[in-house]
Amino acid sequence: MKKYIDHLILIIGVVFMMGPVVVAFMTSTHDAAEIHMQGLMTTWGGHFAETYDEVLFEKGGFTGQVTGLAMLKNSFILGIGFAVGKIVLSMLAAYGIVYFRFRMGVVFFWMIFTTLLLPLEVRILPSYMVMSKLHLIDTYSGLIVPLLASATGTFYFRQFFKSVPDELLEAARIDGAGPFKFFIDILVPLSRNMVAAIFVIMFVYGWNQYLWPMLMTTDESFFTLVRGIKQILLVWVGSQIPDYNQAFALAVLAMLPPILVVIIFQSWFIKGLTESDK
Amino acid sequence: MANIQIANVSKTYAGDIHAVKSVNIDIADGEFIVLVGPSGCGKSTLLRMIAGLETITSGTASIGGKIVNKVEPAERDIAMVFQNYALYPHMSVYANMAYGLKNRGTPKAEIDARVKEAVRMLELEPYLDRKPRALSGGQRQRVAMGRAIVRKPAAFLFDEPLSNLDAKLRVSMRGEIKQLQKRLGTTSLYVTHDQLEAMTLADRLVVLNRGEVEQIGTPLDVYHNPASTFVAGFIGSPAMNLVNVEITGQTIAFGDQTISVENRTLPQGKSTLGIRPEDLRLAQDGSGFAFHVDYIEELGAQRLVHGHASGTPLTVTLSSEVALPEDIRLSVLAEKLHFFSAETGKRITA
Numbered sequence: 001m002k003k004y005i006d007h008l009i010l011i012i013g014v015v016f017m018m019g020p021v022v023v024a025f026m027t028s029t030h031d032a033a034e035i036h037m038q039g040l041m042t043t044w045g046g047h048f049a050e051t052y053d054e055v056l057f058e059k060g061g062f063t064g065q066v067t068g069l070a071m072l073k074n075s076f077i078l079g080i081g082f083a084v085g086k087i088v089l090s091m092l093a094a095y096g097i098v099y100f101r102f103r104m105g106v107v108f109f110w111m112i113f114t115t116l117l118l119p120l121e122v123r124i125l126p127s128y129m130v131m132s133k134l135h136l137i138d139t140y141s142g143l144i145v146p147l148l149a150s151a152t153g154t155f156y157f158r159q160f161f162k163s164v165p166d167e168l169l170e171a172a173r174i175d176g177a178g179p180f181k182f183f184i185d186i187l188v189p190l191s192r193n194m195v196a197a198i199f200v201i202m203f204v205y206g207w208n209q210y211l212w213p214m215l216m217t218t219d220e221s222f223f224t225l226v227r228g229i230k231q232i233l234l235v236w237v238g239s240q241i242p243d244y245n246q247a248f249a250l251a252v253l254a255m256l257p258p259i260l261v262v263i264i265f266q267s268w269f270i271k272g273l274t275e276s277d278k
Numbered sequence: 279m280a281n282i283q284i285a286n287v288s289k290t291y292a293g294d295i296h297a298v299k300s301v302n303i304d305i306a307d308g309e310f311i312v313l314v315g316p317s318g319c320g321k322s323t324l325l326r327m328i329a330g331l332e333t334i335t336s337g338t339a340s341i342g343g344k345i346v347n348k349v350e351p352a353e354r355d356i357a358m359v360f361q362n363y364a365l366y367p368h369m370s371v372y373a374n375m376a377y378g379l380k381n382r383g384t385p386k387a388e389i390d391a392r393v394k395e396a397v398r399m400l401e402l403e404p405y406l407d408r409k410p411r412a413l414s415g416g417q418r419q420r421v422a423m424g425r426a427i428v429r430k431p432a433a434f435l436f437d438e439p440l441s442n443l444d445a446k447l448r449v450s451m452r453g454e455i456k457q458l459q460k461r462l463g464t465t466s467l468y469v470t471h472d473q474l475e476a477m478t479l480a481d482r483l484v485v486l487n488r489g490e491v492e493q494i495g496t497p498l499d500v501y502h503n504p505a506s507t508f509v510a511g512f513i514g515s516p517a518m519n520l521v522n523v524e525i526t527g528q529t530i531a532f533g534d535q536t537i538s539v540e541n542r543t544l545p546q547g548k549s550t551l552g553i554r555p556e557d558l559r560l561a562q563d564g565s566g567f568a569f570h571v572d573y574i575e576e577l578g579a580q581r582l583v584h585g586h587a588s589g590t591p592l593t594v595t596l597s598s599e600v601a602l603p604e605d606i607r608l609s610v611l612a613e614k615l616h617f618f619s620a621e622t623g624k625r626i627t628a
């Protein structure tokens with residue numbers, strides 16, 4: 001009996017979470033006028049192919065220069081660049097903190113840690129100024145680099161490295177592995193579940209960035225999907241109906257890659273956060 | 279292969295902890311030395327200083343005639359086997375063994391030959407491609423041994439390599455380590471707190487107590503001529519009986535009883551008498567001293583009889599086949615008595 005109740009609760013949860021996604025997808029297959037008149041749809045509208053083709057390949061946007069595909073590409077660059085950059089940076093920082101005794105190591109760790117209190121939104125003005133002085137507005141570096149320094153990543157890797165037995169380092173030292181070899185040959189492979197877990201979190205985080213890309217890029221060729229959705233709804237000029245169908249299609253497209261990443265990485269993801277392999 | 283000299287080596291940790299105090303040991307080429315002592319006596323610290331994993335506070339360690347105080351572990355030409363094996367979890371058995379050679383730039387063919395040879399010696403062939411996770415404790419231990427062997431180092435250093443194994447496996451691995459060491463003839467330094475392991479493995483024993491060497495000698499020498507009450511109590515199981523006595527002439531008095539000894543000059547005055555449980559006999563026809571049984575442990579062929587004589591606890595090893603009489607009296611063999619200074623605990627050589 002209890003099993004059925006468990007299942008019931010889970011099913012309700014799934015319906016609750018998936019409902020809006022299904023509605024968004026269904027709505028995206030209707031045409032704009034219909035959506036404008038009747039609101040959200042829960043039925044199949046039959047315009048799937050045209051809408052998605054248009055969204056992906058037709059040039060649009062304010063300047064008429066940017067396609068959905070280009071925005072998809074930008075989102076990927078931001079998501080992957082952000083995740084990879086964060087992982088590399090925080091792994092190296094954690095390696096330094098855990099394995100090298102340098103003066104004020106603890107101070108540096110806590111300095112990194114306190115940046116948790118300073119999310120991007122708080123330091124948006126100075127970050128923007130720095131980027132603009134460096135002429136990095138409208139570049140991928142400008143989009144990605146200021147977001148990279150990561151206390152969370154450093155903290156996770158620090159905890160993980162601390163849990164690696166000292167004897168492993170000692171065995172490696174006797175086996176003739178220097179600091180660099182130990183990192184590459186031993187620590188990195190041991191961290192792979194952790195890396196996968198952090199990659200998932202960071203990819204989704206980077207993918208969903210909205211505020212920072214909006215500030216950093218004015219050139220539409222740098223637009224990401226998340227911004228594209230907003231842009232479509234902005235063409236509320238004259239008596240024209242916004243392309244609701246296209247906005248929904250973009251939203252569905254924007255959801256897909258993070259979902260795929262989570263699905264592909266899920267086994268590592270769970271391992272990385274729960275078990276250790278030492 | 280090489281000899282190892284440890285000269286006046288001390289280790290002081292922050293906070294004035296003197297873990298090792300001025301230790302001197304000369305280890306000959308090919309010798310199997312076992313460092314034994316109770317937990318916390320500094321065995322691991324000493325071994326790790328020789329390995330280069332811990333700095334030497336003062337004194338010198340030399341391997342093959344070369345002082346290695348400032349030499350990196352990898353350049354000391356030693357291999358170490360750790361208690362928890364310290365195998366690389368993400369590497370196969372083969373890769374674990376090959377890693378050290380690879381880092382030294384050994385040619386692939388040579389690595390392959392050496393690993394194959396070690397694997398054959400250790401009967402690990404079926405497991406070459408497995409990860410350590412998929413091996414039993416004993417197999418992991420062999421891989422750790424293999425990793426040491428393939429390097430063909432000047433010396434093996436073992437830090438309690440068998441203490442994570444169950445009793446039976448420990449005995450068989452002990453035999454294997456001994457055989458392997460004899461076959462390879464590699465100088466070895468082995469740390470254990472298990473005196474039986476120490477006795478069976480060692481060419482020479484080094485008994486450590488609170489960071490200091492109590493005695494160095496062959497297992498039998500240490501067993502038969504313990505240099506102090508500490509060694510007497512630590513080496514041998516069950517432990518040697520230690521009794522405070524007062525000697526006048528040929529009479530040893532303890533409590534309200536006496537033992538008379540002939541054919542041996544005795545140290546006069548107060549001292550500590552040591553008697554191994556197996557050196558106590560049932561006395562015939564009312565001679566010897568009275569002994570009261572508290573409890574008996576049956577070991578099969580023998581039994582350990584725990585009891586007391588004049589308030590002094592004593593343990594006696596007796597054959598299981600001999601029936602215990604009602605009133606037990608014990609006698610001693612004069613030549614098997616050990617005497618230690620009542621003040622310093624050091625052996626008194628008459």
Ligand SMILES: Nc1ncnc2c1ncn2[C@@H]1O[C@H](COP(=O)(O)OP(=O)(O)OP(=O)(O)O)[C@@H](O)[C@H]1O
Binds near residue numbers: 297471
């Ligand atoms: N890094 C350290 N800092 C301070 N004291 C230490 C450190 N490492 C060991 N000690 C101290 O040095 C002494 C010797 O330690 P060591 O590990 O050599 O003992 P051991 O003989 O190997 O004991 P065991 O049989 O339990 O392994 C102990 O008192 C220990 O507390």
Ligand SMILES: [Mg+2]
Binds near residue numbers: 321322
């Ligand atoms: Mg130890």
